[in-house]
Amino acid sequence: MTQVFRMPSLGADMEAGTLIEWTRQPGERLARGDTIAVIETQKGAIEVEVFQDAVMGRPLIGIGDKVPVGAPMAELEPAGPTVQASGTTAAPPSERQGPSGPAAGDKLKDHPAQSGSQPEPPAKSPPPPDATPAATHQRASPAARRLAAQQGIDLATLIGSGPGGAVILADIQAASPQPETAPAPARQPTHARPDLAAMREAIAAAMSRAKREIPHYYLAHDLDLSDAVHWLRRRNAARPPGQRLLMGVLFIKAVALALHDFRELNGFDRDGRFEPAAGIHVGTAIAIRGGGLVAPAIHDADQLDLDALMTRLRDLVARVRSGGLRAAELSDPTVTVSSLGERGVDRLYGVIYPPQVAIVGFGTPRPRAWVVEQSVQARTVVTATLAADHRHSDGHRGALFLARVAAHLQEPQAL
Numbered sequence: 001m002t003q004v005f006r007m008p009s010l011g012a013d014m015e016a017g018t019l020i021e022w023t024r025q026p027g028e029r030l031a032r033g034d035t036i037a038v039i040e041t042q043k044g045a046i047e048v049e050v051f052q053d054a055v056m057g058r059p060l061i062g063i064g065d066k067v068p069v070g071a072p073m074a075e076l077e078p079a080g081p082t083v084q085a086s087g088t089t090a091a092p093p094s095e096r097q098g099p100s101g102p103a104a105g106d107k108l109k110d111h112p113a114q115s116g117s118q119p120e121p122p123a124k125s126p127p128p129p130d131a132t133p134a135a136t137h138q139r140a141s142p143a144a145r146r147l148a149a150q151q152g153i154d155l156a157t158l159i160g161s162g163p164g165g166a167v168i169l170a171d172i173q174a175a176s177p178q179p180e181t182a183p184a185p186a187r188q189p190t191h192a193r194p195d196l197a198a199m200r201e202a203i204a205a206a207m208s209r210a211k212r213e214i215p216h217y218y219l220a221h222d223l224d225l226s227d228a229v230h231w232l233r234r235r236n237a238a239r240p241p242g243q244r245l246l247m248g249v250l251f252i253k254a255v256a257l258a259l260h261d262f263r264e265l266n267g268f269d270r271d272g273r274f275e276p277a278a279g280i281h282v283g284t285a286i287a288i289r290g291g292g293l294v295a296p297a298i299h300d301a302d303q304l305d306l307d308a309l310m311t312r313l314r315d316l317v318a319r320v321r322s323g324g325l326r327a328a329e330l331s332d333p334t335v336t337v338s339s340l341g342e343r344g345v346d347r348l349y350g351v352i353y354p355p356q357v358a359i360v361g362f363g364t365p366r367p368r369a370w371v372v373e374q375s376v377q378a379r380t381v382v383t384a385t386l387a388a389d390h391r392h393s394d395g396h397r398g399a400l401f402l403a404r405v406a407a408h409l410q411e412p413q414a415l
Contacts, residue, residue: 002057003076008048009069010041010330011353014202017041018066019073021168024056029079035326037073038168042199044288044320048327053079139324140167147172166324199292207351214269214352215390219398223406225365226379231412248284248339249309251362253415254408255337256280256302262401264393265386266334268355274392283333283353284313286320294320295336295353296329306415341365347383357389360405 007017017039024036035047036056057075061067140148140155144167148155153175160167228250236244259266259280267276280302283295298304298312319325333353339362340348346366350359363383370379384405386398408415 001078003054004060004072005036005050005074005076007039007067007069007071007073008327008331010046010327011206014041014069016066016068017046019061019063020045021063022059022074023047023168026056026058028056030054030056030076033328042202044294044325045323046325046327046330050076052076055079139322144168144172151175199288203293206353210351210354214354216352216387217390217395217398218349219386219388219395219402220347220349221384221386221399221402221406222368222381223384223402223409224370224379225382225409228409228412229365229380243307245306245310246313247341247365248362249306249313250409250412250415251339251360252282252284252298252301252313252337253304253306253309254405255335255360256282257408257415258401258404259335260302261404262393262397264397265358265388265401267357267392268334269357269389269392270355272391274357277334279334281332281334283336283356284316285336285338286317289321294325294330295333295338296320296325297333299328299332335360337362339363341382347385349385350387352387352389357392359387361385361387 019037020040021038023038024030030036030050031053032051033049035049037048038045039048054076057077059074060072153172155167158167158171158175160171232245232247263276266280267274279300281297281299282301283297285293285295287293296316298309301309333356335356336353336359338348338350338359341362341364345363347363348361350361352359365380365382367378368381369376370381384402386402388398
């Protein structure tokens with residue numbers, strides 16, 4: 001049965017998105033998690049993915065079209081394979097026969113397995129998508145990588161016109177030596193960086209709604225960070241700068257672990273009822289150069305060790321600034337952690353980002369006078385704050401949660 005792929009919601013501050021690229025063509029098979037399109041929102045260019053196996057069907061909107069959240073974007077056909085008499089698995093008829101209509105030429109160029117009615121390409125068969133040479137570091141859409149492999153084009157030699165300088169299908173078609181390559185459809189100019197004025201307007205609208213509709217309560221807790229500082233210094237001593245851990249990843253891991261016993265802070269408000277999240281996906285607030293803020297998710301943060309968390313965080317920061325985030329990273333956070341420590345702020349009180357029900361903040365670690373075993377010592381202290389939804393938790397549970405975060409940070413070797 002034909003299904004419809006709709007414009008996804010990437011948060012409470014998104015009302016519409018603009019299509020800037022289809023990364024798959026009609027007739028192409030899609031696995032769960034594959035990118036199907038790139039859309040532009042107030043947060044920049046976002047890669048959106050499908051959430052079930054399918055075959056790309058007929059596009060319902062064109063490049064440059066701006067449509068509201070929930071509007072149909074494309075048809076998706078069932079992905080079920082058929083079994084031939086020999087026992088081998090055959091592609092669905094849509095893949096064997098190719099699509100009808102004006103997009104057929106583009107589809108044949110972007111999916112070599114469907115070109116049975118076309119002349120065999122010279123030299124050896126093109127490699128599958130995951131066999132694209134790993135030597136290139138050029139960002140490229142999946143469709144562009146497949147066509148580049150088919151045409152023997154080195155991605156490193158191209159200057160991309162997509163988000164963040166990524167190579168897209170039109171760039172490969174323009175560089176192709178084959179005269180029969182179909183011209184790329186007209187594209188509207190893309191923006192590697194988000195429209196900051198529009199972003200601030202959207203954030204202001206979402207935060208105004210959150211403050212108006214969510215009964216916030218706020219707590220603050222000063223905690224001794226000295227053991228974590230000393231442990232981190234020893235851990236980083238023999239590491240090059242690019243492999244050192246930041247205190248921020250300890251904050252993320254401590255919050256993620258503490259949420260194991262405070263599930264009412266990790267989930268969503270759905271029409272006034274609490275929906276607990278199946279996993280702990282920590283949204284990490286990241287500033288965009290020039291202004292603006294996004295909080296993409298680090299999925300299953302409680303299950304990652306600190307080095308893996310640091311790798312994920314570096315990757316997110318790089319893609320936030322190049323415009324390469326994926327839809328799930330913006331729609332999946334189950335709680336948010338924000339830190340303004342590098343800005344010299346002692347404490348911050350966040351506004352909950354709906355439909356989440358809590359946000360945790362960390363200020364700047366500073367040396368303070370602290371009583372340790374009947375003596376006053378200079379210790380590194382940080383203020384942790386919690387803003388939570390009073391419909392789903394209370395100050396008693398919130399205070400216990402902050403105490404658990406402190407306990408984890410005071411045993412950094414166990415994180």
